[in-house]
Amino acid sequence: MYEETTIAAIATPPGEGGIGIIRISGMNAVDVADALFHAKKIHSFHEAEPYRMYFGHVEKDGRKVDEGLAVYMKAPHSYTGEDVIEIQIHGSMEALRETLELTLESGAVPASRGEFTKRAFLNGRLDLSQAEAVMDIIEAKGSAALSQAESHLSGALSRFVKEGRDELTDLITKLEVTIDYPEEDLEDLTNEEIGRGLSDIEKSLSALLKRSEEGRIIKDGLRTAIVGRPNAGKSSLLNALLQEDRAIVTDIPGTTRDTIEESIKIGGVPLVLMDTAGLRETDNKVERIGIERAKKSMEQADLILAVIDGSCPLEKEDRELLSSLKGRKAMVILNKYDLPQEADEEEIRNLTGSVPIVSISARYGSGMDELEEALRRLTEHQDRDAGRELFLTNLRHVDLVKKALEAVHRAQESLRNSMPADCITVDLVEAWNRMGEITGETVDNELINQIFERFCVGK
Incomplete structure (x- = not known):
């Protein structure tokens, strides 16, 4: 269980730099940080004011490793939704390595690839599309790609998915009424509503797919x-x-x-x-x-x-x-x-x-x-519209929208052929599930693990 472990990793790229960051997350993050970082104005991070930087030093066996700053981000108001402490020292790889070793000696375990963001997802801080946007921000090759990734992180794609799934839920509910209460003679009225609803969803998904090529160019280049x-x-x-x-x-x-x-x-x-x-x-x-x-x-x-x-x-x-x-x-x-x-x-x-x-x-x-x-x-x-329009820049999302659209097309065909309501419902539920996979609401753990394994350690 995640809540039973505290993880730590170097959160900055390898190599020399002005600043290096050690990130610690989990229920024992405060105790781990207290064991190695000695702040000037507090005896323990249990006394710390959240989101305030404290000056101090990292110490190993009475020897100062380096001096720097540390900040405590109290759960649930942190990136991962857990207690998080970040220690900022000079960007010496040796100082960072020693500091990380101290966190592990004090009870933390090494974070795996993408585990901080995975915890944010599992703790409800981000949905899956937003978590993937974090990696898109890191890998952005231009300002247009950065703008679109920031848009996804802020929830633009999530809102589109939620609206589409809400519309599908409404249509499924209307169809279920005709299945459960056939004696009420609601089918003609319901089919007309279903037809209009499917047409709206089809147009919305088709328009987004048409922009997916623009999204690829924004992300990967022309x-x-x-x-x-x-x-x-x-x-x-x-x-x-x-x-x-x-x-x-x-x-x-x-x-x-x-x-x-x-x-x-x-x-x-x-x-x-x-x-x-x-x-x-x-x-x-x-x-x-x-x-x-x-x-x-x-x-x-x-x-x-x-x-x-x-x-x-x-x-x-x-x-x-x-x-x-x-x-x-x-x-x-x-x-x-x-x-x-x-x-x-x-x-x-x-x-x-x-x-x-x-x-x-x-x-x-x-x-x-x-x-x-x-x-x-x-x-x-592409540069102008990147921050204003929603584009699909992730191939996984493109594939899922295609599959959702195919299910909607099957439902439209069934409606035109006067197929029973439960046949139409099967395809609408398929579209609903495919859309949910984008945000992680209907996705299995194996796929979740595969997605986060693409991340770097420390993110």
């Missing part, structure tokens, strides 16, 4: 394929965007044989840049594999940066690439702007339609500000 003929300047563009020599640049065609991935942040959304092999006909077996990977990267990309050598007339591979951009989120990068221009920009527009064109010299860095601004415009709506 998969961006840099493609073009050999020597068009793809690797130079990657290096210019990264502001470092990440890719090898030579005048020899086919230098890039494999896909190189790096990330940059444009506005609040990260771009996962994939530098690919040059597109051309070749007899080289290794280069052909790289070209196939380049084409696969294009298929999977959210955004295509088509790099064209502006100093040369368009060739067959250029035209094929440009024609493939229609209907895709893409941008044409007209490179080598420092040289006399031979590429026909009007032909490029005819081949691509409304795809924006940006002229740069990746070698000398000119035009890069204009390119970054154009990229920012492509991601600004």
